Amino acid sequence: MPESEPTVKFCTPKEALIYWPNVVDVVQVKGMPKVLLFDGTLVPIGIEEKQPDGSIKVIEAGVKRFWNMPNYDDVLSWKKNEAAIATLYDKVLEALESFVDVDISEYFDLYACWIFHTYLHRLFHYSPQIILYGDQERGKSRLAKTLVWLSYRGIMLGSANEAPVFRLAHCAITVALDVINAEGKANKADSIDTFTSRFEQGLQVLRVRKETGDIDAFEPFGPTVVATNRPLDARWQSRGLAFTPPQSSRLFDTTPTLEGLAHLQAGLIAWRWLQGQAPEIPEVGSYTRARFRDIVKPLLQIAEMFDVRARVDEALSHIARRRSEERAETPEAYVIAAFEDAMDAKGFASTVAVQMCYNDRTGEALRPVAIGMRLSSMKFTKRTVLNARGFSATHQFLNALKVKYGLTPLADSGV
Numbered sequence: 001m002p003e004s005e006p007t008v009k010f011c012t013p014k015e016a017l018i019y020w021p022n023v024v025d026v027v028q029v030k031g032m033p034k035v036l037l038f039d040g041t042l043v044p045i046g047i048e049e050k051q052p053d054g055s056i057k058v059i060e061a062g063v064k065r066f067w068n069m070p071n072y073d074d075v076l077s078w079k080k081n082e083a084a085i086a087t088l089y090d091k092v093l094e095a096l097e098s099f100v101d102v103d104i105s106e107y108f109d110l111y112a113c114w115i116f117h118t119y120l121h122r123l124f125h126y127s128p129q130i131i132l133y134g135d136q137e138r139g140k141s142r143l144a145k146t147l148v149w150l151s152y153r154g155i156m157l158g159s160a161n162e163a164p165v166f167r168l169a170h171c172a173i174t175v176a177l178d179v180i181n182a183e184g185k186a187n188k189a190d191s192i193d194t195f196t197s198r199f200e201q202g203l204q205v206l207r208v209r210k211e212t213g214d215i216d217a218f219e220p221f222g223p224t225v226v227a228t229n230r231p232l233d234a235r236w237q238s239r240g241l242a243f244t245p246p247q248s249s250r251l252f253d254t255t256p257t258l259e260g261l262a263h264l265q266a267g268l269i270a271w272r273w274l275q276g277q278a279p280e281i282p283e284v285g286s287y288t289r290a291r292f293r294d295i296v297k298p299l300l301q302i303a304e305m306f307d308v309r310a311r312v313d314e315a316l317s318h319i320a321r322r323r324s325e326e327r328a329e330t331p332e333a334y335v336i337a338a339f340e341d342a343m344d345a346k347g348f349a350s351t352v353a354v355q356m357c358y359n360d361r362t363g364e365a366l367r368p369v370a371i372g373m374r375l376s377s378m379k380f381t382k383r384t385v386l387n388a389r390g391f392s393a394t395h396q397f398l399n400a401l402k403v404k405y406g407l408t409p410l411a412d413s414g415v
Contacts, residue, residue, distance in 0.1 A: 010046040011035055013063045019122065019172035024273045025153070026063065027072040033063050036072065038277050066168060067153040068258055070266040078270035085274065088267050089306045092116070092150065095264055099256045100143045101248040106315035110241075111147060113302040113312055118151040118174050118223040119272040121298070123281060125201050128295040129224040129240025133231050138245045140227040141178050146256040147225050148176035150265055152272070162191035165198075165220055166207070174223040182228035183236065192236075198224045199239040199295060234330070238291055241319055281305070292320065324406035333405040334362055335374045339391070340398065340410075347398075348383055350390035351375070 016026055016035050024036040026045075035043040046060045078084055092112045102108060114130060121127045130147060132140040148154035151174035157164060160179055177195065179185050186192040197203040201221045208215055224240070226232065231242070254260070282304040284297060296316055303312035327333060338358035342349035355371045358364070372391075376382070378401060380391035393401075399409040 010044045012047060013045055013061055016045045016063050017066070017168070018170045021122075021277060025269050026069045027075055027269070028069050029072045032060060033065075033069055034072070036075070036273070038273065042072070066164075066171070067155050067173065068149070068262055068265060070262060070269050074263060074266040075269045075273070078267040079273055084267065085271060088271055089116070089308075091264055091267065095150065095256075095261065096146060098254060099146045099252065100139055101246050101250060103243075103246055104315065104318055106311045106318070107243070109303070109308045109311040110299065110315040111143075113299045113306070113308070114223075115147060115150045116268070116271070116302045116306075117298045118154075119268055120275065120279065120281070120302075121152070121223055122172060122201075123279070124298040124301075126295045126298060127199055127221065127223045128299065129199050129226060131232060131237060131240045131242040132225070132227040132245060133229065133242065134244040135229060139248055140229075140245055142252075142256060143245060144176045144178050144225045144227040146261070148174055149256060149258050149261045150268065151223060152268070160185040160189045160191050160195070162189060162194050165191070165194055166205075166218060169218040169220050172222060174225075176225040176227065178225075178227040180228065181230050182226050183230065183232050194220050195224065195226070196236050196239055198222050240295065242323075284309075292323070326406075327404070328406035330405065332374065332378065333407060334358060335371065335378070336398070336401050336405060336407060337361065338371075339375065339380070339393070340402075343393070346392070347394060348385050348390055348392040350385075350388040352388075353390070 016033065022037050022039075024038055026033050027036045027042075028034075029042060033045055035045065037043065044060055045063055049059045078088075089112060092115055093108050096108050096111050102111075111130075114128070117124065117127070130144075132143055134140060145156065148156055153172055154174040154176065155164070155168075157175060157177045158179060160177060160182060165173075165175060175198070182195075183192070186195055194205050197205055198220045202219070203221065204217045204219050206215055206217050226240075231237070281301050284300040284304055299312060299316075300309065303309045335354070335358060338354050338361055339349050341357040341361075342353035351368045351372045354375065355366060355368045358366060358371055372389075375391045379397075380393050383390060383392045395410050401407075402409050
């Protein structure tokens with residue numbers, strides 16, 4: 001099937017699962033899957049079979065159902081009902097509220113905007129990962145299921161093995177990884193780069209075929225949920241929004257199931273259909289800085305579409321404050337504080353002096369070379385003063401680092 005206008009009367013089962021810009025989704029029509037295009041065309045899925053007389057006949061075929069394929073009549077009913085579509089965002093909120101608890105109510109809007117963004121995610125450069133961690137019985141799996149089964153082409157993974165994500169890389173799937181110690185298992189399965197690369201378009205993962213030695217490259221980009229009992233490292237967490245669900249005392253009346261959420265998902269498919277191939281996505285101003293600004297932009301754009309920007313801003317502010325507090329407890333933050341303790345009036349501190357201050361603060365026993373490497377990685381300026389090797393920093397530079405790592409800026413700097 002071509003990427004712009006359909007010029008064939010059918011597509012193969014393999015082609016049917018691939019993401020094409022002119023495809024809404026694969027839907028069920030009287031029990032048979034068909035490819036729904038944005039222009040309303042239903043393209044049958046089939047295979048060519050040579051007949052005894054030499055002619056070629058197309059035999060309608062099914063496809064493997066890796067994700068829920070909604071009923072076409074249900075999708076069409078939603079699409080034709082403007083009043084129902086107008087309530088879709090609220091319906092998604094109601095579903096989230098019925099299945100999970102949150103720290104602040106604005107998180108429901110953040111999760112809802114994330115769900116809606118999955119239906120347009122190929123139009124964004126980033127897709128922030130939803131990272132859920134905490135001890136047992138906090139509702140991580142319940143939330144992960146609710147998110148992924150309301151998302152575009154959502155699948156649940158109970159293993160960190162790379163093969164499913166690798167083979168479905170061209171299908172624009174939404175993945176929920178729900179495992180104990182996700183990072184450890186991803187490292188063991190050699191899939192860590194696959195999962196950490198899913199947040200940004202254009203990142204490729206390379207693999208060598210054992211049989212031939214050929215190199216395959218694929219782009220794993222797609223919406224991702226990770227539910228685990230251990231926090232991920234800073235590199236992975238920086239690719240998403242981390243949450244620890246609150247300990248809930250609620251007795252939930254219902255459990256999120258794929259079948260129970262199918263009707264609402266059909267409405268979301270109808271919403272995607274109504275948006276068209278080139279929807280008008282509002283531009284938004286920058287929020288905070290660095291990667292956090294980049295990954296949350298799609299959520300802010302969706303929030304503008306539903307006029308809930310203020311609530312999503314509040315949710316993101318809550319997350320940003322928590323991230324800042326957590327960064328203040330990192331080794332980098334302790335090194336910055338130790339440098340400030342050791343520096344002289346001209347902004348110089350010997351590496352040995354920083355090491356002593358760091359070890360006093362943390363109770364660790366790092367060697368000067370380790371302190372020097374951390375200072376170098378943060379771009380402190382190397383200097384030697386009176387035969388003492390060390391580093392220097394201006395107030396402006398030091399303050400920029402202190403703000404980044406959630407520390408109090410120097411009082412006399414004007415910051």
